[in-house]
Amino acid sequence: MSDELGLFADDPGDDRRRRAPDPEGFRRRKRRRTVTALAGLFVLLLVGGGVLYGASQLLQIGSYEDYEGEGTGEVVVEVKPGDTVSAIGRTLAQQDVVASTKAFTKAAEQNRRINSIQPGYYLMRTRMSGQAAVTHILSDDAKVGRVEVRGGMRLEDQAAPDGGRTAGILRRLAEATCVGKNPTCTTPEEMFRVAETADLASLGVPEWAIADASKAEPKRRLEGLIMPGVYDVKPGESAENVLRDVVTRSAAVLEVAGLPQAAEGTGHSPYELLIIASLVQSEGITKDFPQISRVIHNRLTHPVMRLGLDSTINYPLDKPTLLTKPEDRARPGPYNTYLNYGLPPTPISSPSKEAIAAAERPAEGRWKYFVKCYPDGTSCFAETPQQHEAYIAEARARGAF
Template structure:
């Protein structure tokens, strides 16, 4: 409290009135003002009481007007911002968007995801309304499905109560055929049957430029190997589309154009080579060398004679191929048909794709697996090849 001149009665009256106002304000909050030496009004001085009441009324007026002005300003600001941002909803209509909330996400970061996926019109307004309504409680991680344009209250309820959609997951290892991928998806208990997946995977109508080649008859080779998670109710078409999208993402920096020019092959043919590498390589280090052998044999006009293409033509795996197997009537029989098979025989990894795009520069044309199966022996000498083959018991 500031010091004042006790001889100045006007200062004294002002102070008394100020203290009386403080006491009145407290009494409105606590149900009664505690009287003390500084807050007792002089009952023998009616004039002082009247002045005090007048000052009390004159002070309350500006306070109330100030509060009303603040509320009015906030209301105007809210309306202006709502108009500018189009409201928290006002987004796309007619379909759903999947949003993943991870540990550490804040209301603001999730609001940004909602806006990016056109679930809401403005992340700013969504966050502001959550703050103003007191619904900014901690959100829970999970995978959520929201309708575009869904009500903000409904969205916030789902996020804070953790109403995540049940999911199913599967992993596609490198080197699986389309048929094997169908088995894996069917076993994931996602409600997609093997036949449903095969029908979806045999279509190329997914709008991706890399599927425009007339030689492509299905998505074999493009179903990128990776672990995936989907919401229950996802269709076979949606799953296949997601796998194709992953191929696009993974190969974004692969120089298919440069390789096509250098190797005189299309992207689809290079992917076919990558699938052969995937099925033949015993370790990562020899992928580019196997690619070299494949290209050298093609340039020399030699049949590729790759056993994995025979396995693909048979439709089932066999530990040891017979001479009769090598005579199977199929365009995938690289013992009888020169050049590459009509298409990929499996989904290759990114490492195999990179090896197909950038092969080693060698003169090697033969390779054979070593007895322990950990690597291949490479040579350009036919006699050395036969000797290594005999040592491997082949």
């Protein structure tokens, strides 16, 4: 029996061998438990951090940085073509005009006029509240550097009928560089100097105009090559950069107006058409441009006729009216179309697109004379000297001049 019991009973020795401690296994199990615990803690931290971040974002919805008050100092900012309200806000924030883009855009939501803001340069203050920045950028005081060139304007200053002076294109461009309390300005004298001496090609003068413009009296080289329009001049910019921008943009406008291609088949060079356009611009009102152009073309092709235009007489004499005196008409000079045949050497003003179109495509007719015969500037056109004299008498009777 003892053998049987011994055969089937548990062996204490075997049990001790089976339960003997395993130090290495214990350490492995402990490491696994530690890693698992750490991983769980990391996940909890991630989840908790995400919850905290989400909560903080929810709490900050609608908040943004904003300054108080009207601001101090001066800074010029540029609104570029195509800028959205947000883009304008970013520009203002980058230059510390406002504390944040949102300070500006939120204030702008209350003012629909912000959507019509024009590209260009604006004189702002630093550290303005969003509301103050919106109000100021929409005010007349903020817009700076804008120059409007109208048809018939000239490079140089002109005498005004009241005895004063009317600023010419070059002076206006120079003055546009000068804004603020302590500006860095381009002087009119510097603008005149660059216009007279700078390389014409580097200024953007069209290739077809360079040869003729180079022959002109220096101060008249750019006459007629700055087209009517609105130009945004960067405050503090150099004279050469200002002129390069304006002349280059004008060259593009001239191309759209048809030059030089429209000169083909007319018997005139592109520069001559530009001169004719300036004469048309200076001699009448827009509705009469095609007929005035026809008179000029007819006279240029007549073998014994001179142009006889008062505007060319007064151009170098700096006189504000179209009327001329006998002694002025007898004064020799390259712009005296009473004494000289053909066109003057340069344009005498900035021609509009309408004047250029009239120079390229004059009205059909046999007129060789015209005179301003109504007080509103309307001209009367004649084919013979007798008709012309009759119109002059009528014009005097109406008080047209």
